[in-house]
Amino acid sequence: MSKGQQTREAVLEAAVAAASTTGLSAISIGELARTVGMSKSGLFAHFESKENLQIEVLRSAVAHFIAEVVAPALRKPRGEARVRALFENWFAWSSNPAMPGGCLFIAAASELDDQPGPVRDYLVASQRDWLGALSQAIRIAMDEGEFRKDLDPDQLAHDLYSILLAYHHFSRLLHMRGARERAFRTFEQLMESARVPRAPRRTVSRKPTRRAKRS
Amino acid sequence: MSKGQQTREAVLEAAVAAASTTGLSAISIGELARTVGMSKSGLFAHFESKENLQIEVLRSAVAHFIAEVVAPALRKPRGEARVRALFENWFAWSSNPAMPGGCLFIAAASELDDQPGPVRDYLVASQRDWLGALSQAIRIAMDEGEFRKDLDPDQLAHDLYSILLAYHHFSRLLHMRGARERAFRTFEQLMESARVPRAPRRTVSRKPTRRAKRS
DNA sequence: CCCATTTCCGCACGACCGTGCTATTTTGTT
DNA sequence: AACAAAATAGCACGGTCGTGCGGAAATGGG
Numbered sequence: 372m373s374k375g376q377q378t379r380e381a382v383l384e385a386a387v388a389a390a391s392t393t394g395l396s397a398i399s400i401g402e403l404a405r406t407v408g409m410s411k412s413g414l415f416a417h418f419e420s421k422e423n424l425q426i427e428v429l430r431s432a433v434a435h436f437i438a439e440v441v442a443p444a445l446r447k448p449r450g451e452a453r454v455r456a457l458f459e460n461w462f463a464w465s466s467n468p469a470m471p472g473g474c475l476f477i478a479a480a481s482e483l484d485d486q487p488g489p490v491r492d493y494l495v496a497s498q499r500d501w502l503g504a505l506s507q508a509i510r511i512a513m514d515e516g517e518f519r520k521d522l523d524p525d526q527l528a529h530d531l532y533s534i535l536l537a538y539h540h541f542s543r544l545l546h547m548r549g550a551r552e553r554a555f556r557t558f559e560q561l562m563e564s565a566r567v568p569r570a571p572r573r574t575v576s577r578k579p580t581r582r583a584k585r586s
Numbered sequence: 587m588s589k590g591q592q593t594r595e596a597v598l599e600a601a602v603a604a605a606s607t608t609g610l611s612a613i614s615i616g617e618l619a620r621t622v623g624m625s626k627s628g629l630f631a632h633f634e635s636k637e638n639l640q641i642e643v644l645r646s647a648v649a650h651f652i653a654e655v656v657a658p659a660l661r662k663p664r665g666e667a668r669v670r671a672l673f674e675n676w677f678a679w680s681s682n683p684a685m686p687g688g689c690l691f692i693a694a695a696s697e698l699d700d701q702p703g704p705v706r707d708y709l710v711a712s713q714r715d716w717l718g719a720l721s722q723a724i725r726i727a728m729d730e731g732e733f734r735k736d737l738d739p740d741q742l743a744h745d746l747y748s749i750l751l752a753y754h755h756f757s758r759l760l761h762m763r764g765a766r767e768r769a770f771r772t773f774e775q776l777m778e779s780a781r782v783p784r785a786p787r788r789t790v791s792r793k794p795t796r797r798a799k800r801s
Numbered sequence: 802c803c804c805a806t807t808t809c810c811g812c813a814c815g816a817c818c819g820t821g822c823t824a825t826t827t828t829g830t831t
Numbered sequence: 832a833a834c835a836a837a838a839t840a841g842c843a844c845g846g847t848c849g850t851g852c853g854g855a856a857a858t859g860g861g
Contacts (some may be wrong), residue, residue, distance in 0.1 A: 374858065375808060392700040397611070400849065412851085413809040421849060472700045477755075481696040484758040485607040485687045495760060502760075529768060533752030537744065540692075540751055543699040545710060545717075553744060589828065590838060615819065627821085628839040636819060 379417050382407055383431040384469065386424065392472030394482050395425050395490065425490045432475045433497050440464050441504060450515040451562065454508045458531055458558060465535060476501075477539050502528055509565075518565045530561055594632050596622050598646040599684065601639065607687030609697050610640050610705065640705045647690045648712050655679050656719060665730040666777065669723045673746055673773060680750060691716075692754050717743055724780075733780045745776055 385407050389398045400421060404414040418424040444456035465474035472478060476498065483491040505528040512518040534554050542550035600621050604613045615636060619629040633639040659671035680689035687693060691713065698706040717740075724739040749769050757765035 373807080378808085394609070394697060396609075399847075401847070410810045411849090412811075415850070416809070478696055480755055480759045481693055482609060484754075498760060526768065529752065529756065530772070532755070533748045536751040536755055537748030540695055540699075540747070541744065544695045545713060553741065557745070588837085593838080614817080616817070625840045626819090627841075630820070631839070 375417070378407070378409070380431075382414055382417065383428060386428045387432055387475060388469060388471055390425075390428055390472075391470035391475045391478055395428065395479050396482065398425075398428075400424070422488070422490060426493050429475075429479065429490065429493055429497065432470075435469075436464060436476075436501075439467075444508070450512045450517040451566070454505075454512055455562070457505060457508055458534075461535065462538075462554070465539065473539055473543050474535070477536065502532070505531060512565075516567065519567045522565055527561065527565055531558070534558055534561075590632070593622070593624070595646075597629055597632065598643060601643045602647055602690060603684060603686055605640075605643055605687075606685035606690045606693055610643065610694050611697065613640075613643075615639070637703070637705060641708050644690075644694065644705070644708055644712065647685075650684075651679060651691075651716075654682075659723070665727045665732040666781070669720075669727055670777070672720060672723055673749075676750065677753075677769070680754065688754055688758050689750070692751065717747070720746060727780075731782065734782045737780055742776065742780055746773070749773055749776075 382403065386398055386403055389403065389406070400415055401411050404411045407414070418427060440457065440460040444453055444460055447453045447456040465477070476494065479494050480498070483494055502525075506524040509518065509522070509524040509527050513520060513522055513524065534557050538550050538554040541547040541553075597618065601613055601618055604618065604621075615630055616626050619626045622629070633642060655672065655675040659668050659675055662668045662671045680692070691709065694709055695713070698709055720743040721739045724733065724737070724742050727733040728735060728737055728739065749772050753765050753769040756762040756768075
């Protein structure tokens with residue numbers, strides 16, 4: 372790998388970490404240059420503009436996401452196992468130490484949701500791809516006969532996504548203990564209700580343990 | 587109302603609108619002054635600092651939230667009706683034209699989740715209050731006998747919240763059609779599974795004491 | 802080792818930022 | 832109408848921002 376590529380990747384790594392905590396638009400070229408130990412203009416030369424830097428940051432995160440979340444799951448057998456692997460890898464990804472502020476895509480999503488431009492366009496496209504991959508894995512599980520035929524794969528993908536959104540919200544902002552367990556419990560419920568029914572069962576949210584008294 | 591209060595509220599109204607689209611930290615005093623038609627220093631004199639302005643923005647939004655979401659719901663009868671009103675008002679609130687970028691709290695949440703300080707502290711406190719109010723309404727519905735006794739009110743409040751988070755994400759970022767319907771469908775499912783079970787609607791014979799035990 | 806190419810730095814620019822200080826205008830009360 | 836108080840404007844300050852340009856330094860294939 373050439374020297375240029377080397378520093379370029381170092382910059383992007385630092386930028387992903389910064390963007391996950393303070394947001395994509397809050398990463399400044401000066402501060403980024405300071406943290407990787409080079410000059411502002413030297414860093415800037417690698418990216419024609421800040422907007423382009425932001426896109427490259429997202430592109431870098433997508434590459435990592437595919438390598439660490441999607442690809443390993445695709446090596447799992449078709450069916451629920453693969454869906455499960457996608458979710459669990461995704462969950463692990465969103466608490467990756469390389470992103471101290473949590474999942475970059477979730478952070479970027481609420482930041483860019485009303486700011487048109489190429490950065491937003493790229494994020495939207497990648498999110499669509501990811502949702503499509505999720506739906507596809509679910510559809511395969513239906514074809515394999517593990518999930519019920521009348522399942523709506525898009526709805527389940529949507530519900531899986533909302534688990535992660537809620538986990539992100541409650542664990543990062545509110546520092547809610549047990550958020551992880553709550554997320555996985557909801558996940559298991561969804562899996563349970565997606566499987567072909569063996570015996571009729573009811574899906575309700577039951578209290579897990581005795582709750583501590585809280586106003 | 588004195589002149590000072592008048593302009594102060596005009597400023598806050600514009601600031602809430604701006605913050606909902608571009609974020610709390612992206613609102614600049616200069617631009618804000620431009621949109622309300624006054625000088626930077628004249629505007630600044632109303633708030634001792636930008637950080638204080640951000641807190642006042644949140645405080646203003648909370649006041650509106652209580653007036654438009656919580657208070658009307660508290661006038662509904664105790665039970666599911668009140669829970670339903672809370673959710674529906676909340677939903678309507680998050681597409682209020684005064685916040686063109688969607689719910690300010692959701693936007694602020696992912697922006698501040700890793701940035702300690704008084705602004706974050708205030709947001710966290712207000713979110714805790716809101717979750718508490720939701721849980722409380724659910725608990726009342728349990729006491730009234732409309733919701734099942736083994737329900738976990740915090741879990742249901744959590745699930746309601748995740749509906750809104752998902753709706754926000756999918757409708758604002760991905761412009762997903764049918765997001766609203768999907769949200770309300772999930773809401774109705776949650777209500778259905780929270781209610782005390784009625785007589786079995788299927789004519790399958792069921793032994794009365796053979797309910798599933800806690801696994 | 803040479804030398805073209807790539808990589809990086811120093812410096813400067815205009816713009817906008819938040820924030821004070823001092824006037825000036827507007828408001829509201831007597 | 833007079834006048835104290837409140838509200839707003841003018842102006843300036845030190846900083847940081849993104850972005851260019853020219854030159855210095857490092858790299859790496861022959």
